[in-house]
C-alpha cells in the first residue's frame with residue numbers, strides 16, 4: 060500500500076535550515092533522498108522549489124508545489140494555491156504511488172497530522188539553524204520503528220530514524 064512520507068535531515072537540535080538553504084553538505088544523504096524519491100511523487104512549499112539549482116523541479120518525479128500566490132505557476136509542476144488543494148493532490152497521487160513531503164519547515168509541520176511515516180536523518184552536529192522541525196521523540200502520535208546503520212557523511216555522523224504514525 061502506498062504511503063505519505065516526510066523525508067528530511069536535521070541537526071542535534073532538530074534544526075533543518077538557515078537562509079533558505081540546508082545546514083550541511085551531505086552527499087550520502089542526497090543519494091539516499093534520490094534513491095528513495097525517484098519515480099515517486101514529491102510535494103513541497105514554494106521556498107523549497109526556489110532553493111533548488113536553477114529553481115527547477117526534481118527530474119523523474121511528479122512535483123507538487125504549494126504557494127499562496129495564484130500568479131506563481133511553475134513549469135513541469137503541479138501548481139496548487141491552498142493547503143486543501145495540496146492535500147487533495149497528495150491524496151489523489153497517493154492512490155498508486157508513494158508521496159514524499161520534501162519541505163520546507165512550514166510544510167513539514169502542517170503535514171505531520173497527515174503523514175504515515177517520517178524518515179529523519181539525524182546529524183550529530185550543531186548546524187546553527189534558523190528553522191526547526193519538531194522533536195519526534197516527544198510525540199505520542201508516532202513511534203520509532205527503525206534506526207538504520209550510522210553513516211559518516213562528509214565528516215558528520217548521521218543516522219536515519221524511521222517514525223511511524225500510531226493508528
Ligand SMILES: NC(=O)c1ccc[n+]([C@@H]2O[C@H](COP(=O)([O-])OP(=O)(O)OC[C@H]3O[C@@H](n4cnc5c(N)ncnc54)[C@H](OP(=O)(O)O)[C@@H]3O)[C@@H](O)[C@H]2O)c1
Nearest residue numbers: 067068076079080081104105106107126127162163164165
Ligand atoms: N533539512 C532538510 O531536509 C530540509 C528539506 C527541505 C527544506 N529545508 C529547509 O527549509 C527551509 C524552507 O522552509 P520554509 O518553511 O521557509 O519554506 P517552504 O515550506 O518550502 O515554503 C513556504 C511557502 O509555501 C507556501 N505555503 C506554506 N503553507 C501554505 C498554506 N497553508 N497555504 C498556502 N501556501 C502555503 C507559502 O508560499 P507563499 O509565500 O506564496 O505564501 C510559503 O511562503 C530552507 O532553509 C530549506 O533549506 C530543509
